[in-house]
Structures are given as structure tokens and as C-alpha cells.
Amino acid sequence: MTLPRLAVTAGEPAGVGPELIAQLAATPLAADLVAITDRDLLVRAAARCDLRITLADDDGSPREQRTPGSLRVRHVPLGAEEIPGRPDPRNADHVLATLTEAANGCTAGRYAAVVTAPLQKAAINEAGIRFSGHTEFFAEHAHANVVMMLASPELRVALATTHLPLGAVPAAITRTSLERTLRILHAELRGKFDIAAPRIAVLGLNPHAGESGHLGREELDTIIPLLDRLRAEGMMLIGPLPADTAFVPAQRARYDAVLAMYHDQALPVLKSEAFDRTVNLTLGLPFIRTSVDHGTALDLAGTGRADPSSLIAAANMALELVARRGTHLSSSPWGEERGEGPILRKTP
Known part of the structure; x- marks a missing residue:
């Protein structure tokens, strides 16, 4: 069996999103994780978390297992190098480009689902781009209610x-x-x-x-x-x-x-x-989208201390929904039979 491919967007480069992705990559989550962001941003984020991660350019090939700490990357360059805790409007186009790639990739079948880290709406609006949030962006992109x-x-x-x-x-x-x-x-x-x-x-x-x-x-x-x-x-x-x-x-x-x-x-x-x-999820889309339930935590950005629990839960929910879409699982902490909490599946 090949692993489901989860697109993971890093959100605001100056927030905790890149560090949360590095921490997610370090778990034994049984998914082919594809980070859509700037490669060097992830390298710096992993260093701030004192984590070793292995990055590889995403070539779209199927993957049967993933070693904890490994992460594929769909490189989208930053407009300006991040300063943790200080969002820069010059990176607004970068953030929107990552969301567009995730949505297009899900629509085209390159990704089974998208998981989003938090972004800073104000930074995008300050760049002169009217933006009200992930939910509205994906709805407009998919022409969906x-x-x-x-x-x-x-x-x-x-x-x-x-x-x-x-x-x-x-x-x-x-x-x-x-x-x-x-x-x-x-x-x-x-x-x-x-x-x-x-x-x-x-x-x-x-x-x-x-x-x-x-x-x-x-x-x-x-x-x-x-x-x-x-x-x-x-x-x-x-x-x-x-x-x-x-x-x-x-x-x-x-x-x-x-x-x-x-x-x-x-x-x-x-x-x-x-x-x-x-977990935050968007209902009504033609693809699965889950997200964290918190913001960019600018006061924690760059410290390596941000808690990845919500992003891990979002990735697990995405996997649950992907699996249920094909097999209609009956027992899940997110379904009628409620369990202890999010499941981390170990890599085979």
C-alpha cells in the first residue's frame, strides 16, 4: 500500500507554522508529507526546534513508507527571509501561492488532502490583497459553498x-x-x-x-x-x-x-x-482540508517551543477522512464511536 499524500502548507513564515511542520515530520505519522513552502525556511525552522529533518524535492512518486524526520518539499520561494515574530507583507504572494498549489494539487489528485498551518491575515491585507481567511480562500478557489x-x-x-x-x-x-x-x-x-x-x-x-x-x-x-x-x-x-x-x-x-x-x-x-x-475543517469542498485551531503565535515563533498537538491532530483527521472516503471506517474518534484522541499510525 502506498501512503496517502498530505499537502501541508506552512502559513505565515514568521509564525510557528514552519516549526510545527518540522515537529510533525519528526513523528511516525504514516503519510507521505509534502510541505508546500520555502525549503530554506524549513531548514531554519527545524534548527530552531533542534530537530534533524531530511528534505527531498517532491517528484510525485508513490511512497510505501516514511522514516520519521523525512519530508518532501514543493518549493515556493519566500519574498523576503523571515524574521520570527514579525510578519512581512512582502511574503503575502508566497503564502497565497502555497495555498493555490495545495488547492490545485488536491483538485488534480496529486494530494489526498491539505493540512494548513496558521497564517497572518493582516500581513496579506497590508500587502494590498483583500483576504479574510483560509476557509474563504478555498471556497472561492473551488467555487463552492x-x-x-x-x-x-x-x-x-x-x-x-x-x-x-x-x-x-x-x-x-x-x-x-x-x-x-x-x-x-x-x-x-x-x-x-x-x-x-x-x-x-x-x-x-x-x-x-x-x-x-x-x-x-x-x-x-x-x-x-x-x-x-x-x-x-x-x-x-x-x-x-x-x-x-x-x-x-x-x-x-x-x-x-x-x-x-x-x-x-x-x-x-x-x-x-x-x-x-x-481541528478546523472546511465542509463542502471537493477535497479534504483540515487545519490547526489556533493562530500564528508570534510570541512563540522562533523559540522552538510551540506545541504541535493541533497540527498533529489535523493531520490525523485528514488521514481518517481519506481512509473513510474509500473504506467508510466505522470506528474513529471523529465518528460516532468516540475514542481517546487522535491516532498516530506507526510507519510499517
Whole structure:
């Protein structure tokens, strides 16, 4: 058996991404890891982590095993040599080129999935390029409607809106947009996570889910009518639930995933209890994309002390999804039967 080829993008060159990739390469993960970034950047990152890694140019040939510490590279040159902790807008084109190569490679079948390290959105925007995030970039590239989900072995949270100012959220939540999001989420819970009849908890937008209209009418005018219509089609939808009580243990047993109305409504709960085991993935793409659940950690960049747990979890989830796509695995910490945590498969 050949190993699945995972494209791994390094994100912001001045952040912790390159160091996390060096640490990922040092694990016995049973994947053909292809780092899409600048070769010399990886060499410097490995040195900062006091790691020895072996780099080889990616020729696309199949690989049956990988020695820990080995890494293939699809070289994309930097615009300017990185200074850890100090993002440089001159590297914006480099970052976008790595994402484009990853997306094109997945579409063409060169990679089984893409795993992304964190990037610095501000540095790209400061270069004069409008950019709101990985999720939106891949959606536009694939001409797809997508949903952002963050998942730990204990909890899955999807978002009705992503990187929007809070004041823009209410107008962005329409029956059309919510229906599209719920249909994607429902289909991907069935297809990617092998949940035959997904139970989805839908949060209200307002405190106390609107308090029967006394704290806002979005629930009455938009959310409830849509949920009722989709329930009539057979979807198992719970809510709208008040966000302040939706995550207590007694409630969690009732659902397989949560749909939150905006970014900070639910993600603090998830990250506070499973920060090093949470994975960001994009639902609705024609390829598999997973990512870390944290930012560039500029204060840690260059120290070699950044924790690679989330990137390792993201790579493991990518492998799980690749395997399930072909064999529909029934037992997985990411599926209905939840385990102890991410699995590191040993190289044969």
C-alpha cells in the first residue's frame, strides 16, 4: 500500500507554522508529507526546534513508507527571509501561492488532502490583497459553498457565519444562508463522519434564543420557520437553543454537532476544553482540508517551543477522512464511536 499524500502548507513564515511542520515530520505519522513552502525556511525552522529533518524535492512518486524526520518539499520561494515574530507583507504572494498549489494539487489528485498551518491575515491585507481567511480562500478557489467546522473528539461546532464583524452578523443570517449551511452540515456529517441520521443543535442568535421575541426577532422571523420546514423533510434539528446552556453535559448527549450563529458564540467553549485536540475543517469542498485551531503565535515563533498537538491532530483527521472516503471506517474518534484522541499510525 502506498501512503496517502498530505499537502501541508506552512502559513505565515514568521509564525510557528514552519516549526510545527518540522515537529510533525519528526513523528511516525504514516503519510507521505509534502510541505508546500520555502525549503530554506524549513531548514531554519527545524534548527530552531533542534530537530534533524531530511528534505527531498517532491517528484510525485508513490511512497510505501516514511522514516520519521523525512519530508518532501514543493518549493515556493519566500519574498523576503523571515524574521520570527514579525510578519512581512512582502511574503503575502508566497503564502497565497502555497495555498493555490495545495488547492490545485488536491483538485488534480496529486494530494489526498491539505493540512494548513496558521497564517497572518493582516500581513496579506497590508500587502494590498483583500483576504479574510483560509476557509474563504478555498471556497472561492473551488467555487463552492462551504461551512467552517471545528471538531474535537468530544464536540463538533459548525458556524453559520465566519470572519465577520459582530455588527454584520444579523444581516448575514437569512433563511437562504441558514438552509445552505444546514444542508452542507447534514450531508457532511453523513458522508465524512458516517452518522446516518445526524442530530444537529442550532443555537439562537440572541440571548435566551430571543426570549420569545423580547430580546430580538431573528429566531421568530428567520430561524424557527426554517427549522420547522427542514424538520418536515426529516432532518433532526434541535433548537434554537440558548447558547449559554447548550453545552452542558446533559444537553450534549442529545446531538452530534452544533450550529452556532457566529464565530465567538461557541468556539471559546470548544477551545477552552480541547485546545490541543481540536481541528478546523472546511465542509463542502471537493477535497479534504483540515487545519490547526489556533493562530500564528508570534510570541512563540522562533523559540522552538510551540506545541504541535493541533497540527498533529489535523493531520490525523485528514488521514481518517481519506481512509473513510474509500473504506467508510466505522470506528474513529471523529465518528460516532468516540475514542481517546487522535491516532498516530506507526510507519510499517
